[in-house]
Amino acid sequence: MPRQKPSIRPHIDALHPYVPGEQPQGLKLIKLNTNENPYGPSKRVLEAVKKATSDQLRRYPHPTADPLRARLAEIHKCSVDQIIVGNGSDELLALATRAFVTPTTASLRGSNRGANIIQYFTPSYSLYPVLTAIHDAKKNEVPLTPSFAIPGPAALAKSSWNPRAALTFITTPNAPSGRAYKRSELRRLCETTGGVVILDEAYVDFAEEDAMDLTKEFEHVIVSRTFSKAYSLCFQRIGYFVGSEPLVTALHKIRDSYNVNGLAQVAALATLDDLAYYRKNFRTVIKERDRLTHALIKAGFKVFPSAANFLLVTPPKKSPPASAWYEGLREAGILVRWFSDPSIDQHLRITIGSPEQNKALMTRIRAMQKT
Ligand SMILES: Cc1ncc(COP(=O)(O)O)c(C=O)c1O
Structure with missing residues (x-):
């Protein structure tokens, strides 16, 4: 041949x-x-991971991380079905592009209808343009002001902002600027944006306000969190989304069967048992x-x-x-x-x-x- x-x-x-x-x-x-984080995980986390480093390693971990999701649901006062855990929040951000955005097929080329558009403010997390390119979607980059503020309603209306974008990423607090955005400001954006909005709260534990409540108000809003930064677990790769059941169910359909490794699940659960630390x-x-x-x-x-x-x-x-x-x-x-x-x-x-x-x-x- x-x-x-x-x-x-x-x-x-x-x-x-x-x-x-x-x-x-x-x-x-x-x-x-x-x-x-300059500080290591708590002693309880280290002990839990050591204890789990045993004969148990030959077993598959919990496929949907249910014990961890149950604990997260308690903390965020939502149902377990509103949570998905990932191999770092990066994995979930990538899954979102696949679940919610149509790649730029011939019929969508040149279209401004939004189904193939991923939008985000610039500068923000440098992964978003890469995810957009991997998915062969159309990027819509909307500049922040020189002090990294989100443009006000009038300026936004004059910008390339597209309320019909299939997926919008908002990093809050922003990276790399560190600038915080008010919940009221984020609510206004969510109200006027039709597609899925992901509020990427990777750094929120160092801020005064979070926007988790918006997941209760809006079916199209997801909050992304990670154990990497505030919870000293970069090495373990674990993050999660909270959102409405239909969106989270769609993400579960396309993730790997065992997308979160067992030691990461153990470490994250033990983290939540020692929040005071x-x-x-x-x-x-x-x-x-x-x-x-x-x-x-x-x-x-x-x-x-x-x-x-x-x-x-x-x-x-x-x-x-x-x-x-x-x-x-x-x-x-x-x-x-x-x-x-x-x-x-x-x-x-x-x-x-x-x-x-x-x-x-x-x-x-x-x-x-x-x-
Ligand atoms: C804004 C933002 N979101 C998400 C992540 C990814 O975090 P994770 O380690 O959970 O994949 C980072 C990491 O640098 C980040 O800066």
């Missing part, structure tokens, strides 16, 4: 994949680049956020107000560009995030570390200012 040339779908062949923050292995570096950590991170903000302002940086566990900062005028600061910090073993996208390449995103890590960061910054 003649060999056939393997074919790759053209839009996948042309794809620029998501670029995650650098993840060097080893704990020597001061890692302030991917918004991980985590709440204390949130308070420490928030206090450190204030201290670091002041220290950076004193050193001449512009710091955007943040409701998350990171700061977006602009280096002082007449100092080297942000990329040079990134390199200089890296040479000293301190990793922060610099994005090459022209809309944010003049800034650095710095995760709030422990007091010692933040002190080392400021010491290096001051040393760089002297040279």
Whole structure:
């Protein structure tokens, strides 16, 4: 039989994949680049994971993570059927594109009817455009204001905002700016948007307000949460969605049969049994956020107000560009995030570390200012 040339779908062949923050292995570096928590999981979580590392590993985990969903349903005062757990919230964001958005078929090419449109504000989570491209959907990027606010109703009406977009992602608090959005403002957007709206609350535990209530008010609104950031479980990959039953049921239909590994389910359940430990950590991170903000302002940086566990900062005028600061910090073993996208390449995103890590960061910054 003649060999056939393997074919790759053209839009996948042309794809620029998501670029995650650098993840060097080893704990020597001061890692302030991917918004991980400086504090480890609680002792109860470590014990639960150790206990589960047993003969049990040969068994499949719970296919729908029911014990965890039951506990989450109690916390969020909703039914178990309104919750889906994923291999990180990233997995669920990808599933949402597949469940709710029609790829750009010939009949939809050039169409503005919305079925193939995924929209989001820019700048926000850099995964959204990649998910859009993977799904061969049409992206609609709507710029935030220069201070990363959502444009008001009049400005939004004049922008490319499309109330008929099949799927809208809103990162709240925003990443990479850290800016918080009011529930009332998000409600207004949900009211005027017809397709599915996902409020990505990856950083909400560091903010004053959340928008979970909107899932009770609107059938087309989903809130996305993760155990990665506030709950120190990046390594385990676990996140979840809360939304109306029809939307969540659709997502369950297309997920892998065992999409959440067993140790992650155990770790997440034990996390929810020790919330007091985590709440204390949130308070420490928030206090450190204030201290670091002041220290950076004193050193001449512009710091955007943040409701998350990171700061977006602009280096002082007449100092080297942000990329040079990134390199200089890296040479000293301190990793922060610099994005090459022209809309944010003049800034650095710095995760709030422990007091010692933040002190080392400021010491290096001051040393760089002297040279
Ligand atoms: C806004 C936002 N949403 C979702 C995620 C993904 O989180 P997870 O680790 O649950 O996949 C991140 C991670 O950086 C994020 O910044």
